[in-house]
Amino acid sequence: MANSEYLVQVEHLKEYFSVRSGFGKSIPLKAVDDVSFSIRPGETLGLVGESGCGKTTVGRTLLQLYKPTGGRITFDGDVLYDSGEQYDENGRLKVDANGKPVLGKKVSVNMLPYRKQMQMVFQDPYSSLNPRMTVEDIIGEPLDVHKLCKNSKERRDRVMELMELVGLNAEHAMRYPHEFSGGQRQRIGIARALAVNPKFIVCDEPVSALDVSIQAQVVNMFEDLQEKLGVAYLFIAHDLLVVHHISDRIAVMYLGKMMELADSDELNDNPIHPYTQSLLSAVPIPDPETARNSKRIVLEGDVPSPLHMPSGCPFRTRCRYATEQCAQEMPPLKDRGNGHYVACWNK
Amino acid sequence: MSKKHDSDYISAKKSRQISRFNRKLTKKLEKERNDASKDPALYTTTMKDPGNVVEFDNVCTYFFTDIGTVKAVDGVTFNVPKRATVGVVGESGCGKSVTSLSLMQLLQRPTGQTVGGEIRFNIGDGKALNIVKAPTAKMQEIRGNRVSMIFQEPMTSLNPVFRIGQQVNEVLELHHPEMSEEEVKARTLEMLELVGIANKEGVYNMYPHELSGGMRQRVMIAMALACEPDILIADEPTTALDVTIQAQILELMQDLQKKLGMAIIIVTHDLGVIASMCDEIIVMYGGRVCERGTADDIFYRPAHEYTKGLLRSIPSTQNMNERLIPIGGTPINMLDLPKGCAFCPRCDSAMKICLREQPVEMEISDTHHASCWMNVKNAKEGK
Ligand SMILES: Nc1ncnc2c1ncn2[C@@H]1O[C@H](COP(=O)(O)OP(=O)(O)OP(=O)(O)O)[C@@H](O)[C@H]1O
Numbered sequence: 001m002a003n004s005e006y007l008v009q010v011e012h013l014k015e016y017f018s019v020r021s022g023f024g025k026s027i028p029l030k031a032v033d034d035v036s037f038s039i040r041p042g043e044t045l046g047l048v049g050e051s052g053c054g055k056t057t058v059g060r061t062l063l064q065l066y067k068p069t070g071g072r073i074t075f076d077g078d079v080l081y082d083s084g085e086q087y088d089e090n091g092r093l094k095v096d097a098n099g100k101p102v103l104g105k106k107v108s109v110n111m112l113p114y115r116k117q118m119q120m121v122f123q124d125p126y127s128s129l130n131p132r133m134t135v136e137d138i139i140g141e142p143l144d145v146h147k148l149c150k151n152s153k154e155r156r157d158r159v160m161e162l163m164e165l166v167g168l169n170a171e172h173a174m175r176y177p178h179e180f181s182g183g184q185r186q187r188i189g190i191a192r193a194l195a196v197n198p199k200f201i202v203c204d205e206p207v208s209a210l211d212v213s214i215q216a217q218v219v220n221m222f223e224d225l226q227e228k229l230g231v232a233y234l235f236i237a238h239d240l241l242v243v244h245h246i247s248d249r250i251a252v253m254y255l256g257k258m259m260e261l262a263d264s265d266e267l268n269d270n271p272i273h274p275y276t277q278s279l280l281s282a283v284p285i286p287d288p289e290t291a292r293n294s295k296r297i298v299l300e301g302d303v304p305s306p307l308h309m310p311s312g313c314p315f316r317t318r319c320r321y322a323t324e325q326c327a328q329e330m331p332p333l334k335d336r337g338n339g340h341y342v343a344c345w346n347k
Numbered sequence: 348m349s350k351k352h353d354s355d356y357i358s359a360k361k362s363r364q365i366s367r368f369n370r371k372l373t374k375k376l377e378k379e380r381n382d383a384s385k386d387p388a389l390y391t392t393t394m395k396d397p398g399n400v401v402e403f404d405n406v407c408t409y410f411f412t413d414i415g416t417v418k419a420v421d422g423v424t425f426n427v428p429k430r431a432t433v434g435v436v437g438e439s440g441c442g443k444s445v446t447s448l449s450l451m452q453l454l455q456r457p458t459g460q461t462v463g464g465e466i467r468f469n470i471g472d473g474k475a476l477n478i479v480k481a482p483t484a485k486m487q488e489i490r491g492n493r494v495s496m497i498f499q500e501p502m503t504s505l506n507p508v509f510r511i512g513q514q515v516n517e518v519l520e521l522h523h524p525e526m527s528e529e530e531v532k533a534r535t536l537e538m539l540e541l542v543g544i545a546n547k548e549g550v551y552n553m554y555p556h557e558l559s560g561g562m563r564q565r566v567m568i569a570m571a572l573a574c575e576p577d578i579l580i581a582d583e584p585t586t587a588l589d590v591t592i593q594a595q596i597l598e599l600m601q602d603l604q605k606k607l608g609m610a611i612i613i614v615t616h617d618l619g620v621i622a623s624m625c626d627e628i629i630v631m632y633g634g635r636v637c638e639r640g641t642a643d644d645i646f647y648r649p650a651h652e653y654t655k656g657l658l659r660s661i662p663s664t665q666n667m668n669e670r671l672i673p674i675g676g677t678p679i680n681m682l683d684l685p686k687g688c689a690f691c692p693r694c695d696s697a698m699k700i701c702l703r704e705q706p707v708e709m710e711i712s713d714t715h716h717a718s719c720w721m722n723v724k725n726a727k728e729g730k
């Protein structure tokens with residue numbers, strides 16, 4: 001099943017956290033529930049959705065910083081994790097006569113050799129860097145962990161090279177993180193992620209904490225690095241305009257489920273899922289003329305708590321098109337042509 | 348980098364000197380402000396235009412800190428017409444919040460003081476209350492009553508140990524002692540309904556932590572509008588919320604504005620929110636207004652180099668496939684403002700005069716004003 005066209009393949013990924021309910025009992029919080037997507041080498045897949053919908057958890061589980069609850073993760077042709085669960089062509093879990101899942105072979109590999117190729121950049125440039133380490137040591141640390149440099153001179157040269165790559169001045173090497181602005185700190189985090197020559201980086205809201213004028217610098221840098229080094233990104237953000245600008249394809253999540261996945265321009269011009277439609281119409285466009293002419297689809301109500309997930313499609317409580325069927329079963333994510341995937345019974 | 352930052356590090360002796368000086372100065376200012384018996388003639392004046400709710404006139408608000416004076420707001424002038432929505436935008440730290448806190452007089456005192464200019468608040472018959480000079484007691488009368496504010500993080504302004512109903516009641520009780528207990532409760536429930544809370548009786552008895560972020564912001568709006576203020580200040584009212592909830596809140600604010608006929612000042616760094624909400628936009632940089640005009644003036648005919656840079660740097664539907672063009676340089680250090688134009692160190696069009704002199708505000712059209720020497724140059728050259 002491993003398809004060599006893709007660098008990263010995620011199938012039916014699940015991540016359930018157990019949280020304590022009021023009565024001392026543990027109940028599962030389905031942070032990510034049956035999510036599938038793939039990323040080509042050198043491609044950027046944007047991941048959007050409301051706060052708490054599971055974006056960060058997807059990124060972390062994909063890198064196995066959290067142990068997955070179920071699903072399969074393939075990287076560069078190697079299966080990194082497989083819970084053994086089997087699915088039919090409609091995306092339904094295969095079960096035996098007793099309702100127990102039919103299990104195939106389980107896989108769980110040692111991630112250390114893969115850590116070099118899969119990296120992560122974090123949201124907060126202020127707290128994700130060790131304040132007591134110099135910039136040189138922060139960027140050099142992964143080089144030491146993976147023993148990539150023979151001597152200190154080689155290490156130093158590599159750090160300089162990386163700093164130059166992300167647009168930091170080599171003179172800054174001996175400084176500490178607090179001496180830098182938000183945009184510069186984000187560059188340090190990125191240089192560190194790039195140190196081990198990864199093929200794939202999970203970028204978790206890398207520009208959300210930055211001022212607009214600095215955001216543009218960082219977005220440009222991500223694009224330049226991709227052109228130069230051919231890295232693929234999973235780019236998580238809640239600013240849809242930034243995501244549209246940087247991504248080749250965009251995936252939309254709602255309450256732990258994948259709702260729609262399509263080419264960026266296609267998703268923006270022709271959103272099919274009712275949630276994506278309201279999400280896009282809610283984005284305030286920085287242009288008065290467009291703002292005057294556009295009609296917002298204002299959603300009723302709040303996002304339900306992930307602990308009291310509605311049955312069937314999680315969006316049905318706020319959806320204008322919801323029918324009986326939506327309460328019964330979660331719609332499968334189906335290709336509507338041209339790789340435009342939608343999970344909705346009625347659209 | 349370190350050279351520039353050296354100005355932040357000063358010797359202990361120097362710091363003590365500054366702090367002694369600050370204490371003397373702020374003590375004097377505080378005494379003046381707390382003088383309840385002050386002659387009303389000292390803080391009553393006339394509106395320039397009775398069609399405005401508020402007129403900011405050369406307002407200066409400084410923070411007297413131990414490492415020096417932060418001129419957070421330094422000569423800000425703009426008007427808020429009745430029933431209008433005015434947006435304030437600009438980089439983080441440019442003085443947006445301090446401008447709105449000056450109007451509320453909710454500055455962190457005694458460090459923060461409005462030291463100059465006038466803030467005229469329309470009290471009818473063309474008369475105005477000068478908020479800069481008004482004593483604390485006078486401010487308490489109008490704050491929350493005729494001027495209200497909602498903040499970015501509703502959790503910090505709602506008291507976690509009191510029920511929602513009690514907190515809204517309290518605002519009404521404070522400003523309308525003549526209302527009976529039943530009247531207050533009825534009004535509170537009416538307000539909760541007005542801001543779109545379906546389960547108003549239930550929410551009345553809930554604590555803040557039992558509500559979602561969007562619901563809390565609705566409660567904040569209900570509290571702010573309970574006394575039907577003349578002006579509502581919303582400082583980043585939706586920054587902590589998701590886009591779909593943000594859309595609900597913005598819609599609600601516009602809706603209530605029509606119903607209650609108040610003016611709104613909305614402070615945000617989100618140009619999308621500004622474009623879709625505002626009649627008039629104030630662009631700030633380094634504690635000053637660098638450009639003001641209608642939404643069309645600012646977005647289609649920007650006349651200050653900072654505004655132009657800001658518009659180029661945001662992703663929009665027009666530049667999806669192009670590279671973004673960031674504003675170069677580093678954000679301004681408010682302790683060490685340049686002598687000339689504050690934007691000069693980052694400006695690609697900067698000329699000699701920009702280094703030397705603060706640009707004067709030029710009228711581009713009836714509605715549009717900008718403080719950038721480029722306009723003077725262009726005017727001279729007949730462009
Ligand atoms: N370690 C954890 N233990 C228990 N619950 C968790 C944990 N991490 C996340 N969650 C829960 O899982 C859900 C998804 O969280 P996640 O952080 O992935 O959301 P997100 O989409 O990244 O949100 P945001 O946009 O706010 O960053 C949330 O309901 C969150 O409370």
Ligand SMILES: Nc1ncnc2c1ncn2[C@@H]1O[C@H](COP(=O)(O)OP(=O)(O)OP(=O)(O)O)[C@@H](O)[C@H]1O
Nearest residue numbers: 410417419438439440441442443444445446455681
């Ligand atoms: N209590 C204070 N003491 C000292 N300086 C202060 C204080 N409050 C604000 N300042 C300074 O005043 C300047 C203006 O701050 P303000 O909060 O108005 O910025 P802002 O434009 O609202 O920024 P943001 O978009 O980040 O909210 C900043 O440089 C800030 O450091």
Ligand code: SF4
Nearest residue numbers: 652688694701719720
């Ligand atoms: S006044 Fe000069 S430095 Fe300031 S923005 Fe205009 S051109 Fe640039």
Ligand SMILES: [Mg+2]
Nearest residue numbers: 055056057204
């Ligand atoms: Mg997250």
Ligand SMILES: [Mg+2]
Nearest residue numbers: 443444445582
């Ligand atoms: Mg602010």
